Structures are given as structure tokens and as C-alpha cells.
Amino acid sequence: MHVIGELSAVLATALFIFALYWMGDPKTARRGVIAGVTGMAVAVLATWIQPEIIHHGWIVLAIVAGFAVGIPLSRVPLTAVPQRTALSHAFGGLAAGLVGTAEYFLWLGDPAGAHFTPFRTGALVVEVILGFLTFTGSLMAAGKLQEVRWIPQRPVTYPGQNFVNLGVLGLAAALGVVLVLNPTAAWSGQVFIAIGALALIFGVLLIIPIGGADMPTVISILNAYAGLAAVAMGFVLDSKLLVTAGALDGSSGLILSIIMCRAMNRSFTNVLFGAFGKAQPALVAGEQKAWKQETVEGAAQLLEQARTVVIIPGYGMAVAQAQHKVRELYDALTKRGVTVKFAIHPVAGRMPGHMNVLLAEANIPYSALVEMDEINPEMPQTDVALVLGANDVVNPSARYAKSTPIYGMPIIDADKAKTVIAVKRSKNPGFAGIDNELYTLDNTWMLFGDAKAVLAELVKQFGSGGIH
Amino acid sequence: MTDFGSMLFVFVLATFIGLGVIRRVSRLLYTPLMSLTNAISAIAVVGSIVVTGADHPLTIRILGAVALFASMTNIVSGFMITDRMLKMFKKQ
Numbered sequence: 001m002h003v004i005g006e007l008s009a010v011l012a013t014a015l016f017i018f019a020l021y022w023m024g025d026p027k028t029a030r031r032g033v034i035a036g037v038t039g040m041a042v043a044v045l046a047t048w049i050q051p052e053i054i055h056h057g058w059i060v061l062a063i064v065a066g067f068a069v070g071i072p073l074s075r076v077p078l079t080a081v082p083q084r085t086a087l088s089h090a091f092g093g094l095a096a097g098l099v100g101t102a103e104y105f106l107w108l109g110d111p112a113g114a115h116f117t118p119f120r121t122g123a124l125v126v127e128v129i130l131g132f133l134t135f136t137g138s139l140m141a142a143g144k145l146q147e148v149r150w151i152p153q154r155p156v157t158y159p160g161q162n163f164v165n166l167g168v169l170g171l172a173a174a175l176g177v178v179l180v181l182n183p184t185a186a187w188s189g190q191v192f193i194a195i196g197a198l199a200l201i202f203g204v205l206l207i208i209p210i211g212g213a214d215m216p217t218v219i220s221i222l223n224a225y226a227g228l229a230a231v232a233m234g235f236v237l238d239s240k241l242l243v244t245a246g247a248l249d250g251s252s253g254l255i256l257s258i259i260m261c262r263a264m265n266r267s268f269t270n271v272l273f274g275a276f277g278k279a280q281p282a283l284v285a286g287e288q289k290a291w292k293q294e295t296v297e298g299a300a301q302l303l304e305q306a307r308t309v310v311i312i313p314g315y316g317m318a319v320a321q322a323q324h325k326v327r328e329l330y331d332a333l334t335k336r337g338v339t340v341k342f343a344i345h346p347v348a349g350r351m352p353g354h355m356n357v358l359l360a361e362a363n364i365p366y367s368a369l370v371e372m373d374e375i376n377p378e379m380p381q382t383d384v385a386l387v388l389g390a391n392d393v394v395n396p397s398a399r400y401a402k403s404t405p406i407y408g409m410p411i412i413d414a415d416k417a418k419t420v421i422a423v424k425r426s427k428n429p430g431f432a433g434i435d436n437e438l439y440t441l442d443n444t445w446m447l448f449g450d451a452k453a454v455l456a457e458l459v460k461q462f463g464s465g466g467i468h
Numbered sequence: 469m470t471d472f473g474s475m476l477f478v479f480v481l482a483t484f485i486g487l488g489v490i491r492r493v494s495r496l497l498y499t500p501l502m503s504l505t506n507a508i509s510a511i512a513v514v515g516s517i518v519v520t521g522a523d524h525p526l527t528i529r530i531l532g533a534v535a536l537f538a539s540m541t542n543i544v545s546g547f548m549i550t551d552r553m554l555k556m557f558k559k560q
Contacts, residue, residue: 016508017485023501024492026557033551036508040543047514053521055529062520062533066540073541074548081499081549088506088546091538095512098535102519102528109525119472223502230509235475237515243475244482249509251486256498346495353498360556366496367559 008046009241015039016245020252026366043241078361079318082215082350086142089222093134093203096229097196100127103236104192108184116183123235125176128192129199130229136203138222144207145215145350155211165205172198210271212315213392215350217260217271224253256352263346263372265408291427294445296454299421300461302445303329306383306419308339310375312412313355314348316389316425317451325455326388327362332462341368343375343385343412345393376413385417387438389425389451395436420444423454500553507546513539 015035022032048059076084104124107115143151175195182188210218227250234242261268294302303309311330317323333340342364348355356369379385387394394414398406414420415438422439424446439446447454493501516539519532 012511016511017489019504019508020486020489020493020501023494023497023504024489025494026496026554026559029494029497029500029554029557030551032504033547033554036504036550037547040507040511040513040547043511043514044517047517048521050518052523053517054523055521058529058533059517059521059536062516062536063540065537067544069537070541070544070546071548073545074552076549078553081503081553084545084549085499085502085506088503088542091542092506092509092512095510095516095535095538095542098531098538099512099515099519102524102531102535106519106524106528117472219502223506226506227509230512231479233512233515235472235479237518238475239514240475240478242511242515243479245508245511247479247482248486248489249505251483252490252501252505255487255490256502344495351499352502353496353500356496357499357553357556360496360553360558363556363558365559366557369496371495 005046005050008042009239012039012043013241013244015042016248020248077321078357079321080146081357082219082354083142083145085351086138086145086219086222089219089226090135090138090142092226093131093138093229095131096127096226096233097131097135097199099233100124100131100236101192101196104128105189108189118180120236121180121183122176123232125179125195127229127232127236128196129172129176130225130232132196132199133203133206134222134225134229136200137207138203138226140204140207141210141215141218141222144210144212152208153212156208161205161209165202168198168202168205172202212350213347214264214271216347216352216354217257217264217266219351220253220256220260221268221271222253224250224257227251227253260347260352263410264406265410291439291446292444294421294447296447296457297461299445299447300458302384302419302421303333303338303386303458304336304462306338308341308378308382309333309384309386310341310343310379310382310414310417311386311388312343312345312390312394312414313359313388314345314390314393315350316391316423318349318354318358318389320389320425320451320453322388322450322452322455323358323362323364325452325459326359327364328459329455329462330364330368332459336462341370341375341378343372343414344369345372345390345412348390348393372410372412379413379416382417383419385414385420387414387420387422387424388455389423391424391436394438396438397436414438415441415444418443421447423447423449423451425450496557497554500550503546503550503553507543507550510539510542510546513543 016039019032019036022028172195179191227246230246344355396415398409398411516536520536
């Protein structure tokens with residue numbers, strides 16, 4: 001029996017690594033899912049047939065419940081994928097925290113009591129802290145993304161916030177040290193519960209000051225935490241399979257976090273403790289330049305006469321569910337011989353890769369989706385840059401305005417295109433509350449309105465023969 | 469019981485493999501990557517199965533069953549939504 005367990009763990013590990021390896025290319029990526037599912041099935045069955053497992057009914061019940069909730073969660077609209085992802089980090093954290101709690105009280109109740117080596121107790125404390133803080137932190141993030149009414153969307157900050165946050169985490173860590181030194185004292189159970197409670201509180205406090213524009217980074221960091229919680233659980237349960245799978249998840253979260261931070265020119269600590277997106281005092285603008293508003297007919301004509309068009313999508317496209325209309329515009333333009341490309345900023349949207357998935361859903365071939373670094377050299381030769389619900393990622397002041405929070409953030413050079421058409425829902429400044437001078441450039445034309453409605457009007461121009 | 473040295477050894481090596489493999493992942497696929505790694509790390513389900521199914525006190529098994537439910541939800545929804553998204557990526 002033991003041999004079966006060991007061999008299946010090795011097999012599952014290999015399959016998980018292959019699953020990630022195949023994600024290197026969209027052509028092979030679906031193979032990765034099959035490898036992952038196979039690895040998971042092998043590991044679950046090998047565990048289930050161990051002789052110590054006797055309460056099969058409970059396991060079946062929990063698995064059925066998991067399917068009942070998991071299947072609907074996998075069918076959410078793709079605009080809701082960021083909150084689904086946050087929710088799944090929450091579930092991962094919860095599982096780690098609960099198993100850690102169960103293990104602690106099992107060990108405590110075992111009269112032999114040889115379980116509490118300093119290393120394992122330490123791992124247990126880390127597992128419970130990471131698990132529970134990931135649980136509440138991810139729930140908060142999911143709530144903010146879903147725009148649940150009683151969770152404030154805007155960052156909530158107060159004086160001494162970082163002091164309070166670090167104090168709560170520090171107290172939990174200090175109690176953890178106490179527990180490692182005295183794992184079986186009469187009061188150790190209470191200390192353990194206090195650690196879990198502090199971690200739950202810390203998760204909430206951690207996410208309160210975070211705004212929507214930071215969500216791609218925060219989701220990536222929570223991903224890394226969920227992975228590390230699984231690693232700690234592997235140390236506690238003495239399972240190399242868990243340590244490996246958790247490390248794969250954790251390193252994925254780490255890499256994505258680094259990429260997201262770089263794409264915003266910010267550090268980890270700055271994201272977690274900097275409260276980006278809180279309303280900045282308005283820039284002292286010398287003179288307020290006026291927008292130039294364009295009609296839909298005029299914009300259609302500009303697009304029609306272009307040879308190359310670069311569309312720059314942002315969160316506004318996702319909010320308006322405009323991706324299918326984008327596809328219609330893409331079709332209308334390519335049919336007329338216009339080269340259309342999409343410029344994807346790494347932090348556009350609310351999670352890594354968000355724009356790519358939405359555009360792929362609308363059947364736009366992935367060969368037309370171009371990364372920021374590759375599209376920027378082409379921007380000066382671009383006839384029309386169509387900005388679609390993106391704002392901060394095309395704001396030229398990121399290049400020089402040191403007083404703005406987006407200073408130093410790499411941007412898509414929309415302003416270098418010969419003509420810019422910007423579709424914007426309202427005349428208010430963007431999420432970060434920063435004026436965007438792109439909109440007042442000489443070669444920029446504004447189209448105000450909901451992205452989906454504006455695009456529908458544009459497409460109609462091409463269809464009705466008004467343009468030829 | 470394995471000593472903690474060899475467990476740390478596994479952790480460090482697995483992290484390096486992870487960093488190496490993930491670095492090669494196509495930037496187009498970051499969203500499905502996250503749902504896939506999330507499903508994979510739900511391998512924590514093996515821990516929950518032991519806690520739930522072995523002959524433990526009732527409260528312990530309830531904790532295990534909730535954890536098992538949470539992990540299973542991640543496995544099912546994670547793999548299914550990853551596949552659903554990957555199906556949408558077409559070259560032409």
C-alpha cells in the first residue's frame with residue numbers, strides 16, 4: 001500500500017509539471033488540463049484506498065458538494081473570472097487553515113504526543129496564518145471585484161493603518177513563536193485559536209486599502225500565498241507531493257506578481273502598503289485644455305481611411321461587455337483591408353491576462369493580440385489608435401509627471417499614433433483620479449458613451465453603406 | 469517520518485522547476501495559468517481526505533469535510549474553467 005502511495009505521488013508530480021510545461025503555447029495548452037486532471041485523479045484515488053480511510057460516506061458527500069458548487073463556478077461569464085479566481089484562492093486558503101487546525105488538535109489529543117517537533121509546529125503555524133489570511137483577504141478581493149454593496153470599492157485608508165496591520169501580523173507571529181516553544185501547555189489550544197483569529201482579521205485589513213487598479217497584482221500575491229499555504233501543509237503532513245504542487249502554485253503567483261509590479265513600476269510593499277488609487281489631489285494643471293469631441297460618422301471615416309489600426313482595450317471594455325462588438329468592428333475593418341492589432345498592457349483589466357481571455361472569447365485570433373513591448377515600436381507608424389475603456393495605461397504623464405502615482409509605469413504609446421480615437425464612458429478622470437492629457441492632444445478625438453453602444457454605432461456605419 | 473532537511477530540499481528544487489516552467493508560459497495565457505495552478509494546488513485534497521476519512525473525533529472530521537469540499541470545488545471549477553478558456557484561443 002505504501003509503495004502505491006509513493007509511486008502515485010511521483011506520477012502526479014510529473015504530470016503537474018508537464019501540465020504547466022504545456023501552457024507554454026496555446027496550441028498545446030489543453031493537453032496540460034488533461035495532464036492535470038489525470039495527476040489529480042491518481043493522487044486522490046491512491047489516498048482514498050489507504051486502509052486507514054474508513055468513513056467513505058463523508059468523503060463522497062464532500063466530493064459531491066464540491067462538484068455541485070464547482071460546476072456552476074466554472075460557467076461564470078468571462079468578465080467575472082477575476083472574482084472567481086479570488087474566490088478559489090479563498091477556498092484554497094480555507095482548506096489549508098482548516099486542515100492545519102484539525103491536525104493541531106489531533107496532535108494535542110494524542111497521548112503519545114511525539115508530533116510536535118519545532119519544525120513541524122512552525123510549519124503548522126505558518127500554514128494556519130497563511131491559510132486564514134488568504135481566506136479572508138481573497139474573500140474581500142472577490143467582494144470588491146463583484147462590487148458587493150457592503151464592501152467599499154474605493155481604498156479605505158486611515159492614519160496609522162500600516163502600523164495596525166503590521167501589529168496584527170506581528171502579534172500572530174509572536175504567538176506562533178510561543179506555540180512552537182510550548183506546543184502542549186494547558187493554554188496552548190487558546191493560543192492556537194488566537195493565531196487563527198488574528199490571521200483572519202489580518203486578511204481583511206490587508207485588502208481594505210486596495211483599489212481596483214491594483215487588483216491584478218493583489219490577485220497574483222494572494223495566489224502566491226495560497227501556494228505557500230499548501231507548501232506549509234505539505235511540511236505538516238509530511239507529503240512531498242503537496243510541497244511540490246504548492247511550490248509550483250507559489251512560484252507561479254510569485255512570477256505573476258513580479259510581472260504585474262514591474263508593469264506598474266511599483267514594489268510589493270508599495271502595492272500592499274501604499275494604498276494606490278486613493279483620490280490624489282488634482283494636478284496643478286496650468287490651463288485646462290479642452291477635449292475635441294468627434295461624431296461616430298467622423299470616427300468611422302478615420303478608421304476606414306487608415307491602413308493600420310491598433311485597438312487598446314482596458315477595463316472599460318470588460319465592464320461594458322463590449323468584446324463581441326469589438327469583434328464586429330475587427331471584422332468590418334479587416335474586410336476593408338485595414339490591418340487591425342490589439343495592444344495588451346500587462347495590467348489592463350482586473351487580473352493577469354484578463355484582456356486576452358475576453359478577446360479570445362469573442363473569437364479574435366490570438367495572433368492579433370500584441371504585447372506592449374512589441375507594439376510600442378510600431379505606434380509611430382500607426383494611423384489610428386483606438387483607446388477602448390483604457391485610461392492609466394495610455395496616460396503620457398506616466399513618463400514625466402513625478403507627482404502622479406503612475407509615474408514611471410510603462411505605457412502603451414497611444415499618443416505617438418497619427419490619430420487617436422478615445423472611447424470613454426464619462427468626462428470624469430479615470431479610476432486613479434489622474435487627468436489624462438492624451439485626451440486633449442491635438443491629434444486626439446473623443447467619443448463619449450458606453451463602449452458597447454459606441455462600437456455598435458461604429459459598426460453600423462460600416463454596415464449601412466454610409467461608408468464605402 | 470522524513471526529516472525536515474529533505475522536505476526543504478524538495479521545496480527548493482520544486483520552486484526552481486516552477487520558476488523555470490512558469491517563465492516559459494505564454495503571456496496570452498496568464499488567466500488560464502492562474503486557474504490551472506489553483507486547481508493543481510488543490511492537491512491539498514489528499515490531506516483533507518485523510519482528516520475526514522480516518523477514525524478521528526467528530527469535530528475533526530467536520531473540519532476535514534469542509535476542507536475537502538473547498539479543495540474539491542477548486543479542482544472541479546479550476547480544471548473546467550481552464551479548459552473552457554483555452555478552447556477559445558484560436559490562431560485564425
